[in-house]
Amino acid sequence: MNMDWVESLKKKIKDRSAIIGIVGLGYVGLPLAVAFSKKFNVIGYDINTKKIDSLKKRKSYIEDVRDDEINLNRLQPTNDPEDLKKCDFIIITVPTPLREDKTPDLSYVKDAARTVGRILRRGQFVILESTTYPGTTEEVLIPILEEESGLKVIEDFGVAYSPERIDPGNKRYKIENTPKVVGGLTPEFTELASMLYGSVIEKIVPVKDCKTAEAVKMLENVFRNVNIALVNELALIFEKMGIDIWEVIEAAKTKPYGFMAFYPGPGVGGHCIPVDPYYLSYRAKQFGIIPRFIETAGEINNYMPVHTVNLAETGLRKIGRKIRGAKVAVLGLAYKADISDTRESPAIKIIEELIERGAQVKVYDPYVKSVRTKFGTFRVTETLEDILKWSDCVIFVTDHSLFKEKMEEILKIFGETSTKKVIVDSRNIFEKVSPSTFFNSKLEYIKLGFGLGGE
Numbered sequence: 102m103n104m105d106w107v108e109s110l111k112k113k114i115k116d117r118s119a120i121i122g123i124v125g126l127g128y129v130g131l132p133l134a135v136a137f138s139k140k141f142n143v144i145g146y147d148i149n150t151k152k153i154d155s156l157k158k159r160k161s162y163i164e165d166v167r168d169d170e171i172n173l174n175r176l177q178p179t180n181d182p183e184d185l186k187k188c189d190f191i192i193i194t195v196p197t198p199l200r201e202d203k204t205p206d207l208s209y210v211k212d213a214a215r216t217v218g219r220i221l222r223r224g225q226f227v228i229l230e231s232t233t234y235p236g237t238t239e240e241v242l243i244p245i246l247e248e249e250s251g252l253k254v255i256e257d258f259g260v261a262y263s264p265e266r267i268d269p270g271n272k273r274y275k276i277e278n279t280p281k282v283v284g285g286l287t288p289e290f291t292e293l294a295s296m297l298y299g300s301v302i303e304k305i306v307p308v309k310d311c312k313t314a315e316a317v318k319m320l321e322n323v324f325r326n327v328n329i330a331l332v333n334e335l336a337l338i339f340e341k342m343g344i345d346i347w348e349v350i351e352a353a354k355t356k357p358y359g360f361m362a363f364y365p366g367p368g369v370g371g372h373c374i375p376v377d378p379y380y381l382s383y384r385a386k387q388f389g390i391i392p393r394f395i396e397t398a399g400e401i402n403n404y405m406p407v408h409t410v411n412l413a414e415t416g417l418r419k420i421g422r423k424i425r426g427a428k429v430a431v432l433g434l435a436y437k438a439d440i441s442d443t444r445e446s447p448a449i450k451i452i453e454e455l456i457e458r459g460a461q462v463k464v465y466d467p468y469v470k471s472v473r474t475k476f477g478t479f480r481v482t483e484t485l486e487d488i489l490k491w492s493d494c495v496i497f498v499t500d501h502s503l504f505k506e507k508m509e510e511i512l513k514i515f516g517e518t519s520t521k522k523v524i525v526d527s528r529n530i531f532e533k534v535s536p537s538t539f540f541n542s543k544l545e546y547i548k549l550g551f552g553l554g555g556e
Contacts, residue, residue, distance in 0.1 A: 114297055122192065140300055144188055145176055182217075218245055239312070260290065261291065262311040284307070284313050295307050336365035336550035367549065369402045448498045452476070486510075489515060
């Protein structure tokens with residue numbers, strides 16, 4: 102079998118003449134495109150014209166990418182899939198969300214595969230980075246590429262899988278210094294893909310094949326999901342016992358071996374933890390395995406937004422108020438601190454639960470302008486001071502640094518009220534505030550995982 106094109110691609114990587122195509126310029130694709138553009142010419146493709154227009158003006162819409170990192174001499178943003186014909190490597194970084202019934206939605210991957218397949222020529226190499234269950238690359242991606250192009254994998258083009266490892270807002274670990282897992286359809290393809298990524302990333306971790314690389318991503322996020330679920334369940338238990346789980350975790354952390362700290366919260370969010378376990382669960386059932394542990398963890402984490410609202414209702418009841426008609430402020434819309442990403446944020450479910458119980462809801466986030474819910478879009482329209490003065494109850498959903506920095510101001514504004522108010526702290530934001538501060542004020546403070554002032 103003549104695979105001279107493989108050696109040609111290796112040569113192009115070495116002399117930096119390879120052209121890299123990125124399909125999907127979101128939270129994964131744009132940082133990857135920028136990283137490759139430091140060494141290679143890159144063609145960034147996305148169907149979203151607003152993103153392309155923004156990039157052509159050297160304006161980033163991703164927090165992890167600065168405007169001055171967009172080098173238009175090396176990075177060509179485009180809406181035209183024909184431009185991908187010029188590429189030697191095409192990396193697919195499109196979303197893999199869930200449907201309403203918690204089954205995988207691979208429509209974006211399939212659409213991207215069709216787009217790439219229509220322009221695919223002999224000698225190109227396709228890499229999938231989208232998070233998905235083991236078997237997707239071989240059973241979904243490759244058949245579409247072959248059908249659309251009329252070419253044969255291995256003989257005419259290469260394929261590999263390399264799971265994305267993007268942590269939005271992480272200042273320490275970026276594309277270049279985060280180890281990269283790579284698994285090719287063949288050992289030769291693993292070597293070639295590793296060589297490509299190794300030109301811009303410090304450490305490459307080659308694995309046996311595509312399925313193994315896909316499984317690595319599943320393990321990483323299932324591990325986090327089940328451990329978060331464990332501490333969430335312990336938080337529910339310890340609340341009833343009058344034990345502060347946050348203090349328990351801090352003490353447990355002093356053990357120098359055999360323990361890793363995870364923390365409770367109002368639910369899980371982001372593009373990985375709430376989604377990936379269901380991808381593996383779906384796949385496991387196809388092999389006759391019922392993933393009870395994984396699904397139980399998902400149920401626990403999905404319950405936490407409801408529990409957070411339960412805490413708010415408990416607090417309101419203690420000050421003689423019902424949740425129906427109460428003014429409740431949701432503080433923090435992003436799924437984690439100091440970023441603007443609201444994907445799968447627990448704040449969304451909390452807002453929806455509050456509305457269903459008849460509460461009046463306003464929102465505030467220093468990084469987010471609005472968030473979509475099934476009851477419509479909620480916009481940040483007031484200052485932090487105004488929303489604090491308006492509310493009967495505030496729920497801290499995200500532990501933004503701003504909230505911690507303004508803790509004294511928040512307590513002062515709340516303390517000036519003529520009526521009692523409720524604070525629900527789902528992230529231990531007020532950890533350094535003495536309980537006596539609340540006992541001696543008109544504030545009813547309830548902390549998830551301790552329930553101080555709760556029942």
